[in-house]
Amino acid sequence: MRASRLVTLLLLLQNRGRMTAGQLAEELEVSVRTIYRDVEALGAAGIPLYGAAGHAGGYRLIGGYRTRLTGLTAEEAQAAFLAALPGAAAELGLGAALATARLKLRAALPAELREQAERIQERFLLDAPGWYDPVDRVPHLAAVATAVWARRAVILRYRRWRAPEEIERRVEPYGLVLKAGRWYLVAAGPSGIRTYRIDQILELRSLEDEFTVDGFDLAGYWNGYLADFRTRLHTGQALVRLTPRGARHLGVTPTGNGWTQTRVPIESIDQAHGEFLRLGTDIEVLAPAVLRDRIAATIRTLSARYES
Structure with missing residues (x-):
């Protein structure tokens, strides 16, 4: 110790x-x-x-003394190699720098730790995007990263989901976040600190304006952003009956071998309509009535279509 x-x-x-x-x-x-x-x-x-x-x-x-990394434990050496994200580094233009840094780290390790660390590369691979998610094209990522490193403001032309669908604004880039295979920019603008999906940036113009950041905690902001997102995501509830398979799909503990009645959070009628239809006969919606009626209407339409 x-x-x-x-x-x-x-x-x-x-x-x-x-x-x-x-x-x-x-x-x-x-x-x-x-x-x-x-x-x-x-x-x-x-x-x-x-x-x-x-x-x-x-x-x-004294005198710029530096120690070699012989104080690393086997677990720490493995974690250092496991933490490296070559895909993300390459997207940021740091692929060569990461490769060089890993060579230096490997050279500094004792032989027994070097062997254990290299096993990480042989046996673990991180592939963040989901199976059915398209790989985002992020042509402006390198320019955004440069602005983040240099603490220089930029002007974004950005596409968003609500009207007006295209906006242009000057922002000060605070940091980058890679979440589930997608890159996000956290930046300060006219309405405060906001989060932007980098693949939705249509145009970016770099400015010479420098800015300073005092006391901003990127990890703390992102955790708060996620918590607020989850709070806004599920604002309603639906009363449903589920088969054991339907319960497992929704993460509900079955009450036995038969049907389980429970309330589940929903984001909206549209979202619940699509999500519940995917369960087929493993779910019956009891409330709200508008959701039950909409699902029933969809089933009648599908039945008529396939009968014809």
């Missing part, structure tokens, strides 16, 4: 520069006294550490 903590302390100083004993203690969730002992142990092992007292003091590594 202590050896792992010493490696983490060393890597913190290597990546962040000067840190106080209090900051290190908070990061490592130990006491300041423990940090003092750990720093002494690193110094005794020949690590060139410098400590200064006072308000502007702290610990730092």
